[in-house]
Amino acid sequence: MISHKRSMERRQFLKGTVGAASLVALSGCDNLTQSSWLPNILSKAEQLTEVVQRAVTPRDALAKEYGASDISKVFPANGNTDPGTQDYAEHVTKQFSGWTVEVVGLVKTPRSWSLGALKELPSRTQITRHDCVEGWSAIGKWTGVPVGDLMHLVEPLSSARYAVFHCADVDDEGIAYYESIAVADCYHPQTILAYELNDEALDVPHGAPLRLRFERQLGYKQAKYVMKIELVESLAGIGGGKGGYWEDQGYEWYAGI
Amino acid sequence: MTVSIQSEDVVSRGADQRSIVESSSDEALSTVSTPVVTAPAMSERVYRHRLLVRISHWLNVPFLIILIMSGLQIFNAHPALYWGDRSDRDRPLLSIRPMQTEGRDVIGVTTILGHRFETTGVLGYSHGSGRAFPAWATIPSAKWLAMGRQWHLFFAWLFLINGLIFAAYALASRHVTRDLAPTSQDLRGIGTSLKDHLTLTHPTGEAANRYNVLQKLAYVTIVFIVAPLIVLTGLAMSPTIDTAVPWLLTIFGGRQAARTIHFLACFSFVGFIVLHILQVVLTGGFNNLRSMVTGWFVIKHEARC
Numbered sequence: 084m085i086s087h088k089r090s091m092e093r094r095q096f097l098k099g100t101v102g103a104a105s106l107v108a109l110s111g112c113d114n115l116t117q118s119s120w121l122p123n124i125l126s127k128a129e130q131l132t133e134v135v136q137r138a139v140t141p142r143d144a145l146a147k148e149y150g151a152s153d154i155s156k157v158f159p160a161n162g163n164t165d166p167g168t169q170d171y172a173e174h175v176t177k178q179f180s181g182w183t184v185e186v187v188g189l190v191k192t193p194r195s196w197s198l199g200a201l202k203e204l205p206s207r208t209q210i211t212r213h214d215c216v217e218g219w220s221a222i223g224k225w226t227g228v229p230v231g232d233l234m235h236l237v238e239p240l241s242s243a244r245y246a247v248f249h250c251a252d253v254d255d256e257g258i259a260y261y262e263s264i265a266v267a268d269c270y271h272p273q274t275i276l277a278y279e280l281n282d283e284a285l286d287v288p289h290g291a292p293l294r295l296r297f298e299r300q301l302g303y304k305q306a307k308y309v310m311k312i313e314l315v316e317s318l319a320g321i322g323g324g325k326g327g328y329w330e331d332q333g334y335e336w337y338a339g340i
Numbered sequence: 341m342t343v344s345i346q347s348e349d350v351v352s353r354g355a356d357q358r359s360i361v362e363s364s365s366d367e368a369l370s371t372v373s374t375p376v377v378t379a380p381a382m383s384e385r386v387y388r389h390r391l392l393v394r395i396s397h398w399l400n401v402p403f404l405i406i407l408i409m410s411g412l413q414i415f416n417a418h419p420a421l422y423w424g425d426r427s428d429r430d431r432p433l434l435s436i437r438p439m440q441t442e443g444r445d446v447i448g449v450t451t452i453l454g455h456r457f458e459t460t461g462v463l464g465y466s467h468g469s470g471r472a473f474p475a476w477a478t479i480p481s482a483k484w485l486a487m488g489r490q491w492h493l494f495f496a497w498l499f500l501i502n503g504l505i506f507a508a509y510a511l512a513s514r515h516v517t518r519d520l521a522p523t524s525q526d527l528r529g530i531g532t533s534l535k536d537h538l539t540l541t542h543p544t545g546e547a548a549n550r551y552n553v554l555q556k557l558a559y560v561t562i563v564f565i566v567a568p569l570i571v572l573t574g575l576a577m578s579p580t581i582d583t584a585v586p587w588l589l590t591i592f593g594g595r596q597a598a599r600t601i602h603f604l605a606c607f608s609f610v611g612f613i614v615l616h617i618l619q620v621v622l623t624g625g626f627n628n629l630r631s632m633v634t635g636w637f638v639i640k641h642e643a644r645c
C-alpha cells in the first residue's frame with residue numbers, strides 16, 4: 084500500500100512537472116521571440132539552408148513545368164493588388180504604352196526598354212507552380228523575356244552581386260515595394276520578366292505590365308509592377324537594408340523553402 | 341507487505357549484457373565488472389539507455405514542441421489542406437476557418453472532407469480572434485508567420501541533425517537490431533501484447549527489461565517511418581529542393597499533397613507523444629524517467645519476494 088501511495092505521489096509530481104514545463108515553454112518562447120539575441124540566432128538557419136540548397140541544386144536545374152490541363156482555374160493575387168498611385172493609374176489608362184524598364188547600376192552599358200521593345204525580344208513561356216509563403220500553390224502559364232538576356236545586353240560588372248527590382252507599388256504607409264535576387268540567379272533560364280499570364284496580357288492584380296518570375300523560390304520574391312532593375316554590390320541602404328519589402332519585415336531573403 | 345519492494349537492495353547489471361560486452365567506452369562497463377551484491381535481490385538495477393540515446397531523446401523534447409507549435413503558426417497563414425500540386429480553394433480536404441453566422445456572431449468551423457463541424461473556442465475562432473489553431477498552441481502565440489518560419493526552419497535543422505546522429509548510432513551500435521526491431525517471435529505474440537496493453541497488464545521481471553512488440557513497432561514506426569516522412573515532406577514543400585530532387589513531388593503526389601502528409605505526420609507525432617507519456621506514467625513513471633535520465637532502470641522480481 085505504501086508503495087502504491089508513493090507511486091501515486093510520483094505520478095502527481097510528474098504530471099505537475101510536465102504541466103509546469105509546458106507553460107514555461109509557451110511563455111518562454113514569446114519572451115525569447117521579443118529578445119534582442121534569439122531572432123539573430125534563429126536567422127542563422129537561413130544561411131545554412133542557402134549554402135546547402137545551392138550545393139545540392141544544379142545551377143540550371145529547371146523547376147517542374149506542367150501541362151496546360153494543370154493550370155489553376157483561379158490564380159489568386161496576393162500582396163498589393165493595385166499600386167494605387169496617380170502615375171500608375173495613368174499608365175493603366177494608356178494601356179502601359181509609355182511603360183519602360185531600365186537596367187542600371189553596376190553594369191557596363193545601362194539600358195532601358197519600352198514594354199513594346201521588350202516584347203520584341205525572344206520570349207520564354209513556362210507553366211509553373213507558384214508557392215506562396217502562406218502555404219498555398221497555384222499553377223499558371225507565364226510568358227516573358229529571360230532576365231539573363233537583358234543581363235547579356237547590359238553586361239554586369241564583376242562587382243555586381245544583387246539585382247534589385249524596383250516596383251511601382253507603395254504600401255499603405257508609403258513604403259515602396261522592392262525585391263532582390265542574386266545576379267547569378269538572373270541567368271537561370273526560368274527567371275523571366277513576364278508580361279503574359281495564361282496567354283493574356285498581365286492584369287493589374289497580377290503585376291501589370293511586368294513582373295518577375297523567379298521559379299525556384301517562394302511567391303514573395305516574384306516582384307510585380309517592375310520599373311527598374313538596379314545591380315548593386317550590397318543591399319545595405321536600399322529600403323530597410325534586408326533586400327526586399329517582405330525581407331524588411333522578417334521574411335528570409337533566401338526564399339528557397 | 342509490499343514495503344520491501346521499495347528496498348534499495350539492488351544488484352547492478354548491464355541492461356543488455358550482450359551490448360555491454362561489445363561496447364568499449366561505456367560508463368556501464370566499470371559498474372558491470374564489479375556488481376555489488378548486498379542482499380538477496382528483490383530488484384536489480386540494469387543499465388538500459390546509453391548516453392547518446394538519452395541525450396538525443398531529451399533534445400527531441402524541446403525540438404518537437406517548438407516544431408509542432410511553430411508549424412501550427414505556419415499552418416494558420418493558410419488554414420486549409422489539399423491533394424495534388426495546386427490549391428483549388430473550392431475543394432480543400434480540410435479547412436479551419438472563422439465564419440460569420442446570421443446572428444452576426446463569429447464561430448469557428450472545421451471542414452473535413454466536406455463534413456462541417458463547429459469548433460468555436462479551439463479551432464477557427466478562439467479568444468475573440470479568427471485563427472485556425474489557438475494562441476496557446478502556436479509559436480509565437482500572436483499571428484506572426486515570419487517569426488513562426490524562423491523558429492520552424494531553425495529547429496528543423498536541429499531535429500534533422502539530431503535524428504541523423506541518433507540513426508547512425510542506433511544502426512552502428514546495433515541498438516536497432518537488438519532492441520528495436522521486432523523478432524518473428526515478437527510478432528507472433530502481437531495478439532497477447534495487444535490484450536495486455538488493453539487490460540493495462542504490464543510485464544514484470546526480465547520481460548520488463550525488453551521492449552514489448554507493440555512498443556518496438558511504435559518506436560520503429562515513429563523513428564524510421566514518420567520522422568523521415570516529416571523531413572521529406574517538409575523538403576518537398578521547398579521549391580528549390582523540388583528542382584534538385586524532382587521525384588519527391590512524384591512520390592508524395594504533389595506539393596500540396598506533401599503539405600497534407602506533413603500535417604498528418606505532425607499529428608502522428610502528437611499522438612505518439614501522448615501515448616508515450618501515458619505509457620511512461622502507467623508503467624512506473626519514476627523508474628522510466630530515471631532510466632532515461634541516468635540510464636539505470638530497476639527491475640523487480642516479484643516472484644522472489
